[in-house]
Amino acid sequence: MKAPVICIDGPNASGKGAISRALAEHLGWHRLDSGVLYRALGLAASRRSLSPADSGVLAALAAELDVDLHGERILLDGEDVTRELGTEEAGTEASRVAVLAPVRAALLERQRGFRRPPGLVADGRDMGTVVFPDAKWKVFLTASPEVRAARRYNQLRHQGMDVSLAGLFEAIRERDERDRLRDTAPLRPANGALQLDTTHLGVSEVLACVIEHVRTTGRSMRPEVSGEQGGDGHRQRTCGDT
Numbered sequence: 001m002k003a004p005v006i007c008i009d010g011p012n013a014s015g016k017g018a019i020s021r022a023l024a025e026h027l028g029w030h031r032l033d034s035g036v037l038y039r040a041l042g043l044a045a046s047r048r049s050l051s052p053a054d055s056g057v058l059a060a061l062a063a064e065l066d067v068d069l070h071g072e073r074i075l076l077d078g079e080d081v082t083r084e085l086g087t088e089e090a091g092t093e094a095s096r097v098a099v100l101a102p103v104r105a106a107l108l109e110r111q112r113g114f115r116r117p118p119g120l121v122a123d124g125r126d127m128g129t130v131v132f133p134d135a136k137w138k139v140f141l142t143a144s145p146e147v148r149a150a151r152r153y154n155q156l157r158h159q160g161m162d163v164s165l166a167g168l169f170e171a172i173r174e175r176d177e178r179d180r181l182r183d184t185a186p187l188r189p190a191n192g193a194l195q196l197d198t199t200h201l202g203v204s205e206v207l208a209c210v211i212e213h214v215r216t217t218g219r220s221m222r223p224e225v226s227g228e229q230g231g232d233g234h235r236q237r238t239c240g241d242t
């Protein structure tokens, strides 16, 4: 019997972070922000002047990566790199190393290690398809590119970062494309995932929708047994449509 998992996947700035954070808090479950691992690896790689061509060295680095998640604080080799990892540049570096199959393989068990009672809310790109294929709940969030760029812009400006909306729009477009088109664990909805377009929804509306989905799909939140969630397609739903 394994602890239950709720997977929240989707492209950059689709709302995954805010929703998974709020959901984990609501349920009293653990949370895995898998993007942080790729961002930390991207930073460690650029500090060592490694490029994606150094795939073997990067995989070894990923396996030994000294990254510590303390709530919202992230320590890399003991140094607080939270702010550095929050930039769009860190996201781009992460996306570049994330195309490499040996890197992804090296991070797989570390991610699965976050699955502990009473349960885990995991967000990323391949939580439902690769890391936790047996999860009972899989959600895929989307939003229009314009709205996602605007959300990211507001978030970074709020943190005091000097960014341009046009620059972010382009960076997000490029990153989405790289994440979607890579051979290993590309960004895509898992079979049977609940797909939600959050373009016109606020965090509380999306959260309510996901909680309703968990309640109506799961009936109970007991630990689940292994087995890929069935489903031969994707369910595109709107809130309230269960």
Ligand code: DC
Binding pocket: 012, 034, 035, 036, 038, 039, 091, 094, 095, 098, 123, 124, 125, 126, 127, 175, 179
């Ligand atoms: O979620 P994020 O923006 O922090 O992720 C940064 C990059 O890391 C993303 O563009 C691609 C990569 N990533 C990934 O490939 N798989 C994940 N599960 C999470 C992130």
